[in-house]
Structures are given as structure tokens and as C-alpha cells.
Amino acid sequence: MSASQGWSGKLLWVDLTTGHHEVQTLSEDWARTYVGARGFGIRLLYDLTGPETEPLGADNVIIIAAGPLTGTLSPSSSRCEVISKSPLTGIYGRADVGGAFGAKMKYAGYDAIIVRGQAEHPTYLWIEDEKVILVDARHLWGKDVWQSRQAICDDHRAGSNSAAFLNSIGTLGIGPAGEHLSLAACVMDGVAHAAGLGGLGAVWGSKGLKAVAVRGSRGIDLARPEEFTRLCQTQWTRYQGDPMYESTRKWGTLGWVGGSDSRSAISDMMLGGRMEGIEEDAFVPLIEKSRTCYGCQIHCDHFLHVKDGKYKGTKGEGVEGWVQIQGLSFKTPSAPFLARYNNLCNQLGLNVASVGNAIIWAMELWKQGIIDASDTGGVEITEGNEEAILALTRQIAYRDGFGDVLADHPVAGARKLGRGSERYAAHTKGQSAWVPGHGIGITLIYTLSLNVNTRGYDHLMGGMSILTPDLREEWGITRELLTRLGEQRYGDPAIFRDNAWSYHPLIVQAECDFEHMMVMADMVGTCKFATQYNQPVEGIDLPEWSDFLSAATGEDFTTTDLQSAAQRTIALERSYNAREGMRRVDDYPFFLWWEKKLGEPHPLYKTSEVPFTLEEYDRILDEWYEMRGYDLRTGIATRDELTRCGLEDVADDLATRGIVLG
Numbered sequence: 001m002s003a004s005q006g007w008s009g010k011l012l013w014v015d016l017t018t019g020h021h022e023v024q025t026l027s028e029d030w031a032r033t034y035v036g037a038r039g040f041g042i043r044l045l046y047d048l049t050g051p052e053t054e055p056l057g058a059d060n061v062i063i064i065a066a067g068p069l070t071g072t073l074s075p076s077s078s079r080c081e082v083i084s085k086s087p088l089t090g091i092y093g094r095a096d097v098g099g100a101f102g103a104k105m106k107y108a109g110y111d112a113i114i115v116r117g118q119a120e121h122p123t124y125l126w127i128e129d130e131k132v133i134l135v136d137a138r139h140l141w142g143k144d145v146w147q148s149r150q151a152i153c154d155d156h157r158a159g160s161n162s163a164a165f166l167n168s169i170g171t172l173g174i175g176p177a178g179e180h181l182s183l184a185a186c187v188m189d190g191v192a193h194a195a196g197l198g199g200l201g202a203v204w205g206s207k208g209l210k211a212v213a214v215r216g217s218r219g220i221d222l223a224r225p226e227e228f229t230r231l232c233q234t235q236w237t238r239y240q241g242d243p244m245y246e247s248t249r250k251w252g253t254l255g256w257v258g259g260s261d262s263r264s265a266i267s268d269m270m271l272g273g274r275m276e277g278i279e280e281d282a283f284v285p286l287i288e289k290s291r292t293c294y295g296c297q298i299h300c301d302h303f304l305h306v307k308d309g310k311y312k313g314t315k316g317e318g319v320e321g322w323v324q325i326q327g328l329s330f331k332t333p334s335a336p337f338l339a340r341y342n343n344l345c346n347q348l349g350l351n352v353a354s355v356g357n358a359i360i361w362a363m364e365l366w367k368q369g370i371i372d373a374s375d376t377g378g379v380e381i382t383e384g385n386e387e388a389i390l391a392l393t394r395q396i397a398y399r400d401g402f403g404d405v406l407a408d409h410p411v412a413g414a415r416k417l418g419r420g421s422e423r424y425a426a427h428t429k430g431q432s433a434w435v436p437g438h439g440i441g442i443t444l445i446y447t448l449s450l451n452v453n454t455r456g457y458d459h460l461m462g463g464m465s466i467l468t469p470d471l472r473e474e475w476g477i478t479r480e481l482l483t484r485l486g487e488q489r490y491g492d493p494a495i496f497r498d499n500a501w502s503y504h505p506l507i508v509q510a511e512c513d514f515e516h517m518m519v520m521a522d523m524v525g526t527c528k529f530a531t532q533y534n535q536p537v538e539g540i541d542l543p544e545w546s547d548f549l550s551a552a553t554g555e556d557f558t559t560t561d562l563q564s565a566a567q568r569t570i571a572l573e574r575s576y577n578a579r580e581g582m583r584r585v586d587d588y589p590f591f592l593w594w595e596k597k598l599g600e601p602h603p604l605y606k607t608s609e610v611p612f613t614l615e616e617y618d619r620i621l622d623e624w625y626e627m628r629g630y631d632l633r634t635g636i637a638t639r640d641e642l643t644r645c646g647l648e649d650v651a652d653d654l655a656t657r658g659i660v661l662g
């Protein structure tokens, strides 16, 4: 039986080496087991690649996968996943993206596109329903993301200049950063939405794939459309009662750094201490209009226009709170400058977080006297130097000069440079962490969450908003609310309210529950801002998704089914990483990883200065492994757990490779 309600029902396989493509029917059993997007992606990646796969070789794959809710009326469900073996970390690489591509891919009839091989010359893939062609992209190679999207639209506009026609084309593509195999390269959806982490743009560059463009004329068939529409209406109404809703609509993530409480919390969490110089309303004069991903009423994005001063004429969207935080680290908090810097990253196809971390690392090395102008071609990497930041950003994209070191940040870059620079190159599993924070979060459980993530250091594993008390009190997440939610959900008024650096017996259970919600968002195609991650009272969690999915697909999905599916996805991702050599030691924050890996304390980060001990971290990690069914010694899913998840074939594969399962 094929799965064709909610899901589009087809997988498109494309081989760049031979130029052939074929369409595979999506089987109902497989779709139900792996649900979609992140679930489809890891199952395909596990089967198609392995330790023998060279991330920048022809045998790596590019998987673009949407969820069963992507492109439907379900709240904020525009999203798809871009997945490959990561050239940055050498493990599982995935990046989630909003924008419009996922919806348009489904309207063309595909739940996933799997690209293999290597093109003889630069190529892009054009899809218009059944029409699938590989187009010579030599005229696009060297163009930035904005120019190449425009050129692809020009190639197919056939005289039509209407906005409706241009908006009907979804593009995922790379800029010069991907072409030059920079490990900071991302894949851009349209002009401002990035599938950011993992250096996946370099995989596209290595295959000669400049872009995938899609235009679809179908809708999405739903099993029970009236019920589905009612559920959507109810959910949209619920948001309006949530304390975070108005803030997210008004500020987006720029609101993360607005207001004194969150300012100190974010500074503590990301920067290792209070930062001065932040301007709460810095971006307000630049906001021209709200922007949104496809079909999202939260519309957290803003279109900015700098009308005067040094960066006059800068126009673009997609500036997030992260960029504002980077501005604090760079000591360049000016909003017009940050708008320019963000645009440059988008145009060059660079993941702004990777670029920022690399530059902050370079600033630290400069300060310590480890590098000087003779290394950087005369660029002075001093704090507050806006020209240097823009110059380095370009160099990272083109691997020009010192950019060749920064493009490989953190692990390979530090190895290339040597001189003890690796002490400052904080990372988890090869994914850079905010340098001054060194992988430490705002609470003990949040620190765990940042570091056990399957794609490396990442704030999108667990539940931030209510697991980080005081962070958002000013936005209505008060002590009273946290008390009530703790009582309602876990029968303990203190669990969220007093959760900080001390151990709480239920906190790992709460973290695992949040992880299932976060993973399921990536599996169904919903933005995390529509979930309880961001809307802690009225946001979507597994019970709401079980209703949405059942009405969309006609399959009976229970909350327990979804919990099992999320658990299966995490176990499969960790098994992929285990096959690549990841073990318990790789689940520690950077300074502890250093101590355990090298058998000596981190020379810069004193354990005594950290608000928890190694024993406390070990205890919470043990408990997380126990709850997840992983071996305490290795962190690998046990055979029992893999069997529970229906992944016996994975257990056999690992055992055949000599990997000991508990």
C-alpha cells in the first residue's frame, strides 16, 4: 500500500553521475514507522552511507525530506530537512530549514529527493511535477545565492514576470562557500533561510550541485480535511492566549536579547558572563515589514532596510538573535552593521553561527598573541573591527588567505594552525560551541541537552524555554506559571521553577519528553516556534500531533506511537554516530571532553569555576542513558533498546562491525 494522504507518496532518486532519475512509491509501513523528514532522512542515510563514505566524495548522498504536515495548513509547517554525512563532523549531518522549498517539493508530488553521485560539470536540478531535468549550471557557478536564485527563475520564467510565478518556485542552493568546500557552508532555501549546521553546503559543492529548484501544481491530499481544518483553527486560536505568542510575532528571536533578565541569562549561557553594549531596540528603526516562512502566522522574521549611515542601502531578512549575540562577542553591536554581515553570510551561502564562532575564535587567538598580521594577510582581527569581520567572512567563503583555516573551524582548522589554538576551539562532536561558553548551558540539564545532541553542539535538542527559569519571566513565563506547569505535568511544583545547577530526580524524564517533542517537530515538518519549546502553555506537543497526523494521513497515530517514533529516530542517529566511532566521551561539554580524552585538565577552563562537578555531570548523563536504554559505558543503544525500536537490523549491523552492544 502506498502512503499518499498527508504524505505526497513518492521519493525521487537522482544520480548526478549517470544523469538518471527514478521515482519510488512511498510504502505505507515505512512511512508510518519513520513518519517523515528527519525520520526518513536518518533511515536513508544509515542505509546509504557508512564509515567507508567520504563526506566530500561521490558516494555521500544528499537527502532532502519533508514531513507529512509540511505544506499543509497545520501551524508553521513549512519545514524540510537537508541530510548528508557531515564533512565538518564526520558523523550524522542534518539541518532543518523553513522558507518554502519543503511545501513546494510536496506540491510537486515528492516527500523526499535523494541525490547521489557527482556531476561532470556544475548542474542544477529542475523539477516541475513529473518533469525532472538536470540543467547545466556553469552560468551559475561563482554566483551568490541571491543571484543564482534569480538566474534559475529567469531560466524558467518563459516571459512571465508575475510575482505569483516567481513565488511558485522553491529553491535550495549553495553560494560560493559551498563551491569552495568551506565547512561553514550551508544550503539556502530561497534568499534568507539556511539549512545551517554541519557544513552541508560543501557536500553540494563537491557534487557540483548548485541548486535544486521545484515547482509543483498539486495540493496535498488529506484523509479527513474538515477535521484537519478544525484542528488547525483551534490551534491557531490557542496561540493567541500564550504569553510568548505576541513577543515572537513582534520580535522573533531578536527578542531573545531584549530586556534585562533575558539579557543576563543569554549572556551567561552563551558568552560566559554579562555583556555590555546591547541595545534593546536596536533593530526596530530598520524593520520595514514582517516576513514569514510559507504559511506561518507567527511570522517571526523581519525585512530590514538600512536607510542611512555607513551601511545605507542594505536590505534583507533573516537576522536572528544569534547574530545580535555575535555582535556582542565581536564588540560590534550596531544593528546596521549586523544587518550587512547577515546579508553577506546569506549571499555567500554561509551558516552565520559557524562563521561567528570561527571569527570569535580568531579574535581570541589574536588577543592571546597566537596569531598576528603575518598570518592574516594584514587583517587586524581585533574586537570591534567591522571591516575585518566582513573581510574574514568573505575569506571563509572563498577559503582565501586565513579564511582557509577559519573555513575548517573548529577541529580541522585548529589542527591546521596548531600553536595550541585547539584549546580555544570549543566544540562538541566537531560542531563548534560558543567559544566563551565552552559547551556549558544555563542549567545542568540544559548543558546535557547541548552536548548529547546527535549532530554535535546544538541548542535544539531539549526544551529550553521552561527548563531555563528566569530566562523569560519578562515575557510571561513567571514563577507562578512554572509552578503550575510542574505540578500539572510531573506532579512536582519545583521541577521547572527551581531547576538550575542542582540535581532534580524528575528532570531527566522532563528532558527526554522535550527531546521527543523537538525530534517530532523535525519529523512532521513543523517549526519549533509552534511547539511548547517556544509556546510553553498552548504550543503543540505529541498529543496535538497525534490528532493532526491521524486526520491528515488516515492512519491512527497515538501519542505513544509518536513517542516511540521519536525514540527510534534518536536511537538510529546515535547508532549512525556509534558506527563512526562516537562514544560516551563525546557527550561531554568541551572542557570535560578535553580532560577525559587527553587525561589532563583543560588548560584554560578551571573545573572549579564551573557551576557543576564532573560527578554531577556523570550522574545526569548516566541517568539519561538509562532512561534512553543506552549502555552506560559506551553511550551506544543496547540491543534490547534497538529491538524495542524495531531496529534489529541496525543491532546486527553494529555487531557485525565489532561494535559491542550492551
Ligand code: SF4
Pocket: 076, 077, 078, 098, 099, 291, 292, 293, 296, 297, 298, 299, 300, 301, 527, 528, 529, 530
Ligand atoms: S515561526 Fe518563524 S521560523 Fe518558524 S515557520 Fe514561522 S516564520 Fe518560519
